[in-house]
Amino acid sequence: MLDASIIAKLIMREEDYRRAAEQIEAHGETMDLALIEVSNVILKYYKRGELSLQEARERFKELQELSKTLKILRSREFLEQAFETALERSDDLRLSIPRRFRYVNHGGCQTGGRGEAYGEAGNPNLTSIS
């Protein structure tokens, strides 16, 4: 499953974004929340004045086009497990879902043989790039 950080890396053209493109091409599956998070990253850069209005709209359009070609998993289906994680850690759900399923470089990530970083849950189906 693709983490929001990989999609954002391509859309925002962060260093090494071509590698992110390869990962997205190979995996093609993400959570609905990831699309909101990537949209928020676009908004954040626009609000900071680091993206023009036109650029922000273009990046969002790219995200929309890309999302049509991805299998989108509903976060609702992961809610129960995320809730349990939130109870264990006294977390907010918005933190526990990424922590449980879409861990992004909060430290402790392991890099796999093909450049994949696995989540806290140790699920090799999760993919992120630090």
Next chain:
Amino acid sequence: MSEVISFKVSRELKKRVEKLKGIIDWPSELRVFVEERVMAAERSLVIQKILERAPEKILPAGSVVKAIREERESA
């Protein structure tokens, strides 16, 4: 509305496919395969289009992870 797609295979393969009719739900499996293959090909085209657009600026490594982390932690 559904449409029919047909394609040719060898007589030998057709016989083998027919023998497995009770084990494999061919229409269902082939539909899933075609849908996934189409989506993967469309994904490649969209990504290619994105990559063709030369960026004005490349963000330093770690920028988007930082932005996402801030968003998650401020929730």
